[in-house]
Amino acid sequence: MELSMQYDAIIVGGSFAGLTAAKYLARARRHVCVLDLGDPRHRFSAQPTGSSRRYDDDPHSVLQSMWDEVATYPTVTLLAEAAVSVQAQLGDFVVTNWSGEHIAGRRLLLAFGVSDILPDIPGLSERWGVSVLPCPHFHGFEYGRKPVGVLNASPQSPQQAMLLSEWCPTTFYLDGGECDVSMRETLESLKVRIEAAPVKRLAGVGCNLARIYLADNQIQPLDTLFLTPCHQLNSPIAEELGCAIDTGPLGQTIAVNAQQMTSIRHVYAAGDICRQTANITLACADGMKAAMAIHHSLAFDRDNIEQRDRSNGGFHAGYVNLLR
CATH class of the missing domain: 3.50.50.60 (FAD/NAD(P)-binding domain)
Known part of the structure; x- marks a missing residue:
């Protein structure tokens, strides 16, 4: 399998949660790939629900401004693609997109959203x-x-x-x-x-x-x-990876812990796929929490610390001991 590039993190979904996570990871100087087709749940709304933006802003303009901002970071790759499948291979996650490219990442963030069933x-x-x-x-x-x-x-x-x-x-x-x-x-x-x-x-x-x-x-x-509609997950990827799924009164959500990590190690989830209630502010907060958890897991990864420790004369030994 030929890989196009290895990233620190791959984000599947580039709406409010995914783009917020991409921005925080980019500011941590991490290499990030975001895959998104540009059809978010809020595309039907006249105003961005739960956002503190101006009342006359629509979700398209709000998302576009976030997309444009994230695109300014040199370590971020934005792809107008959907993720078709994900495989765990030798500690990495390999995402295959619609074009057949294989993209590897050390961490995976699912933020592909849900669709309302009207x-x-x-x-x-x-x-x-x-x-x-x-x-x-x-x-x-x-x-x-x-x-x-x-x-x-x-x-x-x-x-x-x-x-x-x-x-x-x-x-x-x-x-x-x-x-x-x-x-x-x-x-x-x-x-x-x-x-x-x-x-x-x-x-x-x-x-x-x-x-x-x-x-x-x-x-x-x-x-x-x-009306409060029921919803469905936009992708089967979480279930295929074996992530725990909860079923609530409005539909399925992906189970996560306080750091937005799913039941699968190094797989995180954020946004509406983790909640029964849709809200832009909460989605952005989820994205921020996921990004911080991903950054910490990368920074304090045992293998990474041991490699840095060897090159810095034992400076990071304390961190390694904490992780044992």
């Missing part, structure tokens, strides 16, 4: 991120006192309706689903209106929502619909 309702997917929204904590502020709807799309949906009812007149659309007596009583006590009929379609001009059509021939005016 309900199959006509008119919904094209409004996702604009007038059909995922997060009351981020988007709810703009809709104070304006009527909103919540679609029963996941186990978290009733909680969304409860949260929004603090700020807005809220309708909970069961979409033909069930609502037990206790939950119904709780929602009604918060003045949440419940519609049981299946949702037929959403309508409006462009990406804006104006009306919701129900199966019982009701047509209701509605400007904003919230």
